[in-house]
Amino acid sequence: MNPAPSSALARRNALTVDVEDYFHVSAFAPHIARDSWDSLPCRVEANVDRILGLLDGAGCRATFFTLGWVAERYPALVRRIAAGGHELASHGYGHARVSGMSQAEFMHDISRSKQLLEQLSGQPVRGYRAPSFSIGAASPWAHASLQAAGYRYSSSLYPIRHDHYGAPDAPRFAHYPDGRQGLLELPVSTIRVGGHNLPAGGGGYFRLYPYRCSRWALRRINSRDGQAGIFYFHPWELDPGQPRQHGLAWSTRFRHYLNLGRMEARIGRLLHDFEWGTIADIFPEQP
Known part of the structure; x- marks a missing residue:
């Protein structure tokens, strides 16, 4: 059984934000020690506030997959997200x-x-997204564990082939990983071209490709597939002034810093060109 949004919702898309700071990025792990995080200049609060302003101006609501590390240090930010009518979900x-x-x-x-996000926001936390889409063959117990912990859905698969993540053989749309009703998996959006899945759900690809490519892909998902898109981005992607890291491989540097200065305008266009809602809005029939 592959659950889908109702026809009335099929042309609306789920907007999601992975709430983490620039130094949390997995590709930076060899260069930034975890025990140094508290000594680094944090920019996540200001960046999320910019996003909240953009969403409020466009009348849009989103799902914020928030790190507990961020929530613990910026509890007022968590409350502002919830007060804005957005959905809070966990990023671990x-x-x-x-x-x-x-x-x-x-x-x-x-x-x-x-537990931390629920205590701070006063709202239930039903969703989870794995850092770096890292649920896969090495963690066959992950979806069952999420259900046991009280989660209703996961958005932890990106059905593409990538050197750091990806599950190219996973279903492209909402499905139950164990084959029966239980925890719902909501993969980030892709399009199928020439027998291959191509990214259509945001991240670095949204900054790499011309905006019209992302617009075309989302429209194709809505019209040809009759499905809602699931799109994501990070607060640090709207922050060209973030501290620059040294000693990075050229590929890491390129992926992280490409077109940061253009991202806010692109998000503005995206909010204008499509109808958006939270995952809870678009997929209300979670078990």
């Missing part, structure tokens, strides 16, 4: 890749972040 606590955790460590991480 400390941006650790699921593939690098044991099942027990994963349960502790997802339970800790869920």
Whole structure:
């Protein structure tokens, strides 16, 4: 069974934000020690406030997959997200890749972040997104663990081929990973061209390709597939003034810093060109 939004919602899309700071990025892990995070200049609060302003101006609501590490240090920000009518969801606590955790460590991480976000916001936290889309063959217990921890859905798969993440053989649209009704998986959007899945759901690809490519892809998903798109971006992607890291591989530097100065305008166009809602809005029939 592959659940889908109703026909009335099929042309609306789910807008999601992965709330993390620039130094949380997995590609920076070899260059920025985890125990140095608290000593680095944080920019996530100001960047999320900019996003909240953009969304409010466009009359849009989004799902904010928020790190527990951020929530613990900026509780007022969590409350502002909730007060704006947005959906709060979990991005785990400390941006650790699921593939690098044991099942027990994963349960502790997802339970800790869920409890923290619920206490701060006063609203239930139903959704989870794995850092770096890191649920895969190395963590076959992940979806069952999420359900056991009280989550209703995951948006942790990106059905593309990528050197750091990706599940190219996963279903492209909403599905139940265990084959029966339970935890719902909502993959980030792709389009199918020439027998291959191509990215259509944001991230660095949205900054790399001309805007018209993303607009075309989302329209194709809405019209040809009759499905809602699931799009994501990060607060640091709207921040060209963030501290620059040194010693990065050219590919990491290119992916991270490309077109940061153009991102805010592109998001503005995206908000204008499509109808958006939270995951809870678009997929209301979560088990």
